[in-house]
Amino acid sequence: MQRNDNHSGRYAASSRPVQCAIGLLLWVVVAIPSLHAAQLQSTPAREAPDATVLVMGDSLSAGYGMPAAQGWVALLDERLEKQDPGWEVVNASISGETTAGGRARIVGALARHRPRVVVVALGANDGLRGLPTAQAAANLAYMIGAAHGAGAKVLLVGMQMPPNLGAAYADAFAGNYSTLASRFDVALLPFLLEPIALDRAAFQADNLHPVAAAQPRLLDHVWTALEPLL
Structure with missing residues (x-):
C-alpha cells in the first residue's frame, strides 16, 4: 500500500484549543477502532x-x-x-x-x-x-x-x-x-x-x-x- 510521508516541519499543523484537542482525541479513541473493524470486514488486507x-x-x-x-x-x-x-x-x-x-x-x-x-x-x-x-x-x-x-x-x-x-x-x-x-x-x-x-x-x-x-x-x-x- 502506498503511503505518503508528511513529516516535514513546514507542514506541521497549527495549535488548537485544548477543548478541541480533547474532543478529537475522544473521537479517535472511540471511532477509529469501529471504522477499522468495518474496513477489515469489507476489504481484503494486503500482506x-x-x-x-x-x-x-x-x-x-x-x-x-x-x-x-x-x-x-x-x-x-x-x-x-x-x-x-x-x-x-x-x-x-x-x-x-x-x-x-x-x-x-x-x-x-x-x-x-x-x-x-x-x-x-x-x-x-x-x-x-x-x-x-x-x-x-x-x-x-x-x-x-x-x-x-x-x-x-x-x-x-x-x-x-x-x-x-x-x-x-x-x-x-x-x-x-x-x-x-x-x-x-x-x-x-x-x-x-x-x-x-x-x-x-x-x-x-x-x-x-x-x-x-x-x-x-x-x-x-x-x-x-x-x-x-x-
Missing part, C-alpha cells in the same frame, strides 16, 4: 510488506495537479502490489522540494521506513531557481551516502533544464546526475520526463507538470531503471 521503496521527490513525483492516486508513484505501488505484494511504496515527495529540503529530511525518512530501495528524484526546483549546481550536487551526494549508510540501494532520477538558463548552466546541471551516479555507483535514470518532453499535450497548462494521462508513461520509464534493484 505486511517485506521491503519498502522510498521515493524522495518534488511535485513531479507528488502528483501535482491531480489526485495522488493518479501519479506515477501511486501507479508504481499498484504494479508492485500485483507483481510482488511483498513490496510497499512510501511517497515522501513534496511539491516545491529542493535538494536542500531532501537532504534535511532523508535521515528521518530512512529511520522511519527502513527502505531497501531509495528513489532520489530531486533537483528540478534547484535548477528553476538558478541555484548553484555544486550545491545541488553536494546535497544529492549526502542523500545517496545516507541511503547507502542505511543499507539501501539508490536510483538517482535526473532532470534537464530549458536552454533559456544558458548552455553552461544546463550542461552542469545535467552533468551532476551522471557524475554522482558514476562516483557512488548507483543506478541512473538521466531524465525523468524524457518520454513526454516533446509532447505539449502531456503537460498541464503551466507546461511544467505532466497530466494524469502521461503518468503511466513516466512509470514505464522509471521502471526500466528501478526493476533491476527490486
